Amino acid sequence: MADNLSDTLKKLKITAVDKTEDSLEGCLDCLLQALAQNNTETSEKIQASGILQLFASLLTPQSSCKAKVANIIAEVAKNEFMRIPCVDAGLISPLVQLLNSKDQEVLLQTGRALGNICYDSQSSKEQFASTNIAEELVKLFKKQIEHDKREMIFEVLAPLAENDAIKLQLVEAGLVECLLEIVQQKVDSDKEDDITELKTGSDLMVLLLLGDESMQKLFEGGKGGVFQRVLSWIPSNNHQLQLAGALAIANFARNDGNCIHMVDNGIVEKLMDLLDRHVEDGNVTVQHAALSALRNLAIPVINKAKMLSAGVTEAVLKFLKSEMPPVQFKLLGTLRMLIDAQAEAAEQLGKNVKLVERLVEWCEAKDHAGVMGESNRLLSALIRHSKSKDVIKTIVQSGGIKHLVTMATSEHVIMQNEALVALALIAALELGTAEKDLESAKLVQILHRLLADERSAPEIKYNSMVLICALMGSECLHKEVQDLAFLDVVSKLRSHENKSVAQQASLTEQRLTVES
Numbered sequence: 474m475a476d477n478l479s480d481t482l483k484k485l486k487i488t489a490v491d492k493t494e495d496s497l498e499g500c501l502d503c504l505l506q507a508l509a510q511n512n513t514e515t516s517e518k519i520q521a522s523g524i525l526q527l528f529a530s531l532l533t534p535q536s537s538c539k540a541k542v543a544n545i546i547a548e549v550a551k552n553e554f555m556r557i558p559c560v561d562a563g564l565i566s567p568l569v570q571l572l573n574s575k576d577q578e579v580l581l582q583t584g585r586a587l588g589n590i591c592y593d594s595q596s597s598k599e600q601f602a603s604t605n606i607a608e609e610l611v612k613l614f615k616k617q618i619e620h621d622k623r624e625m626i627f628e629v630l631a632p633l634a635e636n637d638a639i640k641l642q643l644v645e646a647g648l649v650e651c652l653l654e655i656v657q658q659k660v661d662s663d664k665e666d667d668i669t670e671l672k673t674g675s676d677l678m679v680l681l682l683l684g685d686e687s688m689q690k691l692f693e694g695g696k697g698g699v700f701q702r703v704l705s706w707i708p709s710n711n712h713q714l715q716l717a718g719a720l721a722i723a724n725f726a727r728n729d730g731n732c733i734h735m736v737d738n739g740i741v742e743k744l745m746d747l748l749d750r751h752v753e754d755g756n757v758t759v760q761h762a763a764l765s766a767l768r769n770l771a772i773p774v775i776n777k778a779k780m781l782s783a784g785v786t787e788a789v790l791k792f793l794k795s796e797m798p799p800v801q802f803k804l805l806g807t808l809r810m811l812i813d814a815q816a817e818a819a820e821q822l823g824k825n826v827k828l829v830e831r832l833v834e835w836c837e838a839k840d841h842a843g844v845m846g847e848s849n850r851l852l853s854a855l856i857r858h859s860k861s862k863d864v865i866k867t868i869v870q871s872g873g874i875k876h877l878v879t880m881a882t883s884e885h886v887i888m889q890n891e892a893l894v895a896l897a898l899i900a901a902l903e904l905g906t907a908e909k910d911l912e913s914a915k916l917v918q919i920l921h922r923l924l925a926d927e928r929s930a931p932e933i934k935y936n937s938m939v940l941i942c943a944l945m946g947s948e949c950l951h952k953e954v955q956d957l958a959f960l961d962v963v964s965k966l967r968s969h970e971n972k973s974v975a976q977q978a979s980l981t982e983q984r985l986t987v988e989s
Contacts, residue, residue, distance in 0.1 A: 516554075525558055572587075678717060695731070732770050832852050836848045894936060896916070938963065938966075
């Protein structure tokens with residue numbers, strides 16, 4: 474077989490140039506056979522022989538063996554190491570041109586070849602961006618009526634659309650209008666093919682919105698026909714469309730201007746209605762998508778109060794009983810965004826015993842780091858934004874203190890900091906209520922470690938010292954501070970390069986000296 478293959482490749486080099494039809498067909502058949510028996514090894518030999526460069530000339534519309542050549546390219550491009558060589562051999566442009574062919578076999582093999590070359594390969598996608606493939610594919614797509622042909626084009630489009638430059642080209646070539654039309658045609662059908670096409674089309678639509686430029690182009694200041702059509706998917710009865718609609722809104726909600734416009738134009742009510750339809754035994758992917766959209770919309774400061782008065786917290790709290798980590802994660806993120814700098818809302822939520830108990834439970838969700846982190850951050854946020862004694866009492870009663878102390882040792886500085894600020898508020902407002910829990914969670918020892926550790930960020934050192942001063946009002950904690958020789962660590966920090974840290978070290982040192 475091996476000798477046979479080398480002979481075939483030599484022969485092919487000659488026949489490809491002078492294009493003697495019969496012997497050419499024979500050589501190509503031999504190659505396909507060899508690929509069927511051992512794809513990887515045969516591909517390596519094809520690559521070494523330099524034959525790929527000759528394939529471009531055999532892919533012209535006039536060539537009688539173009540389908541076989543495209544088939545060979547599709548086979549070799551199943552190997553990752555062959556994808557860039559196919560691009561370098563200049564095969565993209567002739568393959569794209571063949572998409573205009575009327576011949577079914579040519580179309581099938583060309584689609585496979587393009588799909589395999591751009592599968593999962595970043596650099597080949599960049600090469601595609603400099604061809605007119607987006608335009609050709611969309612043109613071809615508009616002409617197709619058959620399901621299989623459309624699916625084949627979808628298979629080439631989906632990996633290509635992961636590249637931002639190509640996303641924009643596809644939008645400019647009018648792909649979105651085609652997709653919206655498909656959705657409209659297929660939405661009420663229960664035929665297998667139509668359901669598949671509806672899913673593929675609406676998924677691709679969401680993918681196009683992941684690029685910043687393509688998304689903004691389609692938003693058109695919220696006046697765009699595309700945006701309006703996507704809005705109409707949310708109240709539909711089709712789960713796939715509800716999902717795509719909610720994901721599309723989450724993607725449109727990637728900058729403040731869009732978020733503010735959408736909230737002012739009633740998107741929140743639509744999303745809340747959608748969530749309402751999925752509370753009991755709801756569709757988890759739809760819940761997750763709608764919560765993602767609400768979370769993004771809650772980021773601009775001006776939207777928070779509007780969303781709170783629209784009743785978003787109540788809508789979101791209905792999912793507290795969810796056992797699905799992705800839903801729990803988005804629920805926590807949405808609440809955390811909503812209460813940012815909203816004292817009244819933070820106080821209301823912080824006094825909600827059911828919520829606080831669920832947060833404490835999720836703070837122990839060791840298998841789900843995301844849910845655990847978000848629960849800790851929300852506990853801390855409830856205290857930081859409400860600065861309320863009642864909230865602190867609720868959190869103490871529900872057993873939340875130990876989690877805030879653990880959070881102060883997180884590997885993420887932002888979380889450490891949020892924990893220390895919350896703990897300082899607890900010490901300032903409700904030290905008596907919390908001291909037992911702070912003691913058993915070994916807070917003082919942890920603060921000593923944070924101050925002694927050279928790797929601790931300046932803001933961590935600063936907030937740890939503020940917290941030490943606040944703890945002096947408790948007898949048992951005061952005693953622990955004295956036993957741990959804090960003065961040595963603190964006086965070293967007086968010469969710290971960060972001004973605030975150095976100042977706080979002097980103040981803390983005075984406090985420790987006076988109180989000792």
